[in-house]
Amino acid sequence: MYVCICKNVTCHQIRNAVYNGANSLKDVRQELCVGTQCGKCVKDAKQVIKETLVDN
Ligand code: FES
Structure with missing residues (x-):
């Protein structure tokens, strides 16, 4: 899923x-x-980073 539409970042x-x-x-x-x-x-990007750091 795209998080950043402007820069096409998923x-x-x-x-x-x-x-x-x-x-x-x-x-x-x-x-x-x-x-x-x-x-x-x-x-949203911050949220994905936070969740990934917790799961790591
Ligand atoms: Fe515009 Fe990420 S959606 S900068």
Whole structure:
């Protein structure tokens, strides 16, 4: 499912970034550019990161 429409980023990609060591929105943003356009996805992206870190 797409989290960030502007940058075509899926929750799967965000989860993979966390599995590969990202542990904040800043890290994920550097890797995937998520949330760098309209910003509407930031809340959802943070949620996916948080859930993935808890599951890890
Ligand atoms: Fe992510 Fe617009 S939906 S920046």
